[in-house]
Amino acid sequence: MLKTFHKGGIHPPDSKLSAHQPIQELPVPGSVAVLLSQHMGAPAKVIVNKGDEVKAGQLIATGEGFLSAHVHASASGKVARIEDVMDASGYRRQAVFIDVAGDTWADGINCDTALDKEIRYNAAEILKRIADAGIVGMGGATFPTHVKLTIPRGKKAEYLVINGVECEPYLTADHSLMLEKGEEIMVGIQLLKKVLQVNTAYIGIENNKPDAIQQLSKLATAYDGIKVCALQVKYPQGGEKQLIQALLDREVPSGGLPVDVGVVAFNVGTVFAVYEAVQKNKPLVERVVTVTGKNLKQPANFKVRIGTPVSALVEAAGGMPENTGKIISGGPMMGKALSHADVPVVKGTSGILILPAEESLRPMIQPCVRCAKCVAVCPMGLEPYLLMPLSQQNLFDRLEAGHIMDCVECGSCSYTCPAGRPLLDFIRLGKSSVGKIIRSRKKT
Amino acid sequence: MSNLLTVSPSPHIKNDQSVQQLMYGVVISLVPAFLVTLYVFGIGALITTVISIAACMLTEMLIQHYLIKTDITIRDGSAIVTGLLLAFNLPANLPWWMVLLGAVFAIGIGKMTYGGLGNNPFNPALVGRVFLLISFPVQMTSLPLPIASRMQYLDAATGATPLSLMKEGLRSGETVSGIMQQIPDHMQLFLGQMGGSLGEISALALLAGFAWMLYKRIVTWHIPVFTVATVFIFTGILWWANPDKNASPVFHILTGGVMLGAIYMATDLVTSPMTKAGMIIYAIGIGLITVIIRVFGAYPEGVAFAILIMNAFVPLINKFIKPTRFGKEVMHG
Numbered sequence: 001m002l003k004t005f006h007k008g009g010i011h012p013p014d015s016k017l018s019a020h021q022p023i024q025e026l027p028v029p030g031s032v033a034v035l036l037s038q039h040m041g042a043p044a045k046v047i048v049n050k051g052d053e054v055k056a057g058q059l060i061a062t063g064e065g066f067l068s069a070h071v072h073a074s075a076s077g078k079v080a081r082i083e084d085v086m087d088a089s090g091y092r093r094q095a096v097f098i099d100v101a102g103d104t105w106a107d108g109i110n111c112d113t114a115l116d117k118e119i120r121y122n123a124a125e126i127l128k129r130i131a132d133a134g135i136v137g138m139g140g141a142t143f144p145t146h147v148k149l150t151i152p153r154g155k156k157a158e159y160l161v162i163n164g165v166e167c168e169p170y171l172t173a174d175h176s177l178m179l180e181k182g183e184e185i186m187v188g189i190q191l192l193k194k195v196l197q198v199n200t201a202y203i204g205i206e207n208n209k210p211d212a213i214q215q216l217s218k219l220a221t222a223y224d225g226i227k228v229c230a231l232q233v234k235y236p237q238g239g240e241k242q243l244i245q246a247l248l249d250r251e252v253p254s255g256g257l258p259v260d261v262g263v264v265a266f267n268v269g270t271v272f273a274v275y276e277a278v279q280k281n282k283p284l285v286e287r288v289v290t291v292t293g294k295n296l297k298q299p300a301n302f303k304v305r306i307g308t309p310v311s312a313l314v315e316a317a318g319g320m321p322e323n324t325g326k327i328i329s330g331g332p333m334m335g336k337a338l339s340h341a342d343v344p345v346v347k348g349t350s351g352i353l354i355l356p357a358e359e360s361l362r363p364m365i366q367p368c369v370r371c372a373k374c375v376a377v378c379p380m381g382l383e384p385y386l387l388m389p390l391s392q393q394n395l396f397d398r399l400e401a402g403h404i405m406d407c408v409e410c411g412s413c414s415y416t417c418p419a420g421r422p423l424l425d426f427i428r429l430g431k432s433s434v435g436k437i438i439r440s441r442k443k444t
Numbered sequence: 445m446s447n448l449l450t451v452s453p454s455p456h457i458k459n460d461q462s463v464q465q466l467m468y469g470v471v472i473s474l475v476p477a478f479l480v481t482l483y484v485f486g487i488g489a490l491i492t493t494v495i496s497i498a499a500c501m502l503t504e505m506l507i508q509h510y511l512i513k514t515d516i517t518i519r520d521g522s523a524i525v526t527g528l529l530l531a532f533n534l535p536a537n538l539p540w541w542m543v544l545l546g547a548v549f550a551i552g553i554g555k556m557t558y559g560g561l562g563n564n565p566f567n568p569a570l571v572g573r574v575f576l577l578i579s580f581p582v583q584m585t586s587l588p589l590p591i592a593s594r595m596q597y598l599d600a601a602t603g604a605t606p607l608s609l610m611k612e613g614l615r616s617g618e619t620v621s622g623i624m625q626q627i628p629d630h631m632q633l634f635l636g637q638m639g640g641s642l643g644e645i646s647a648l649a650l651l652a653g654f655a656w657m658l659y660k661r662i663v664t665w666h667i668p669v670f671t672v673a674t675v676f677i678f679t680g681i682l683w684w685a686n687p688d689k690n691a692s693p694v695f696h697i698l699t700g701g702v703m704l705g706a707i708y709m710a711t712d713l714v715t716s717p718m719t720k721a722g723m724i725i726y727a728i729g730i731g732l733i734t735v736i737i738r739v740f741g742a743y744p745e746g747v748a749f750a751i752l753i754m755n756a757f758v759p760l761i762n763k764f765i766k767p768t769r770f771g772k773e774v775m776h777g
Contacts, residue, residue: 007770012457169457241770254771326450332457339451360450366463366520367562371713381769383718403769411455418461425453
């Protein structure tokens, strides 16, 4: 019996159309729009001006304060303008537009793809290189990696957990990375282990990717303290808390962080970025993005520069299908629907999913029949059927007592509800209000 | 691409289970039991079922249209399920106007007064059955004999059910083994060769329906299994203590409404608890009350009352029995 997390969870259809498609490098587009807020925390402060010549990999905005990350030019050329652009969430945010000319990289960046296994730096140097490269969590949460690697005083990391689960239907970016960049990921894990001073790393991969499990298991034998663990297929196993429970049977406490149970977790994409940053001195300016959808001609995995418009990716995958009804940045369970295809790729863009019109509409909302299926599937042990009406009625005290802040927004409840009730929509609203109340209470 | 894009929050996919599918899934799962009842009770079973379903649907439609002036939602299938289950809880020779009255009461009072689907605290079909049982006790307890008069409706030959034979027999001082002589053997009980309400007779057909509902993920196993197990264990203890005065546990679970109640009436989504632990408490309660009524009460059968009583406890169960949370231990600071 393979391991998995203990509570709730669902089994949406896999739909991994782009599995086993090799990672193709997409040509640098004519213009890129590099957002200054591609990470959780404060936006980076821009340090270039309109008209400046920049090289690929050059620092163009600095992350300042505790929670932020540096941003680098993803292509060489001239800064055309610095203005707002709509991001995947629909907010207007500042971005640096670069008119691309050639492909010159900043000095000191090693662009060759030869494997470099030698670990030359000490923990502090590795951490500095990671911070300098502007690396953030590439699974989608985009939490700055150097902050996560800085263990709070009084806590201790015992295990490193590497997330190769990719439980979102359709997405295959991590899968293709594990197949093609397995060695690099191993080196990246050694680097992270050195920073965290831990001896053991667990790589969790769901059993629907047997080739990746086999590949990484084989590579891991050459390294001390890297264990590859096949997991049952169940959504949302890629959630940090669920993955830690599946691998180590440790439960991150409510309101706590993985480090409270001695664990720090990173996505395989992040690990690869760490490898490139430390071994090749290459900042995070490109990433693997799955472009997929049932009506798309060639679902694919592309390596693209940050700031490339989504439309260019869709074009490269065979063009926008006729009856497109929804464009999603990310997977179908947690991704964000875009209002147009010109949104730029950011560090957290794991996939672009094109849904046909007939799959884009919400089901009709019917009364709750109290079937208890939302309670059964909730991985956090909450009662979505109860939280939704409480949220509609702004009963914030009762929402807090119902532990609404524990919700990981995985969407299993809405996915399952036979009455088509938008449970998560209202839980999100309630969560945001309750979060504000809790923060203001802490201030006073 | 000229068409507008849909922008909505995640999740963007939905499984293919809808309320309609749940309801029609229940209807499909009742087909084996319906075929058995057609074979055993004939024309009376057909008339009762048709009238009950039609009356339930019509009542819901009229109330939605004329009284609460809302969209008519009979296509969701819940009225069909109520109609079918009400008929399954009635004798096949019940006069048609009583069936009609029961259906109007089930939907009108049992369901729509509370606001319709999803809001009723009590199982509507059982509300209808108990209403009829209290209003027309004679007609509701003169049950047709199996097979005997399949082409007759109102004038079908009636006789005692195994449960009433047992109750009367024990009351008049007979021993269980003596009474069991007049009752078909366990295999025949299991297949449905006995007097009783329309749909309760064949445990086999009901179990087949249960398997279908489990396969289709309409219900979980907890309530039926714990209800039947509680009846079995409780009557087993009584039987073990005094086999002359108490019927065997196998007799108890095969006769009367235990199977129908446990599989279909107790698992009613709307009126059962929301957590697994809550469902188990609820199911054990149903089993205990059923046996108490059967063995110590005046009625030979107690499943319907037991389920309605436990329905009343469901809000309380939901309030106090919460799912176990992930990461219960709370971090401070």
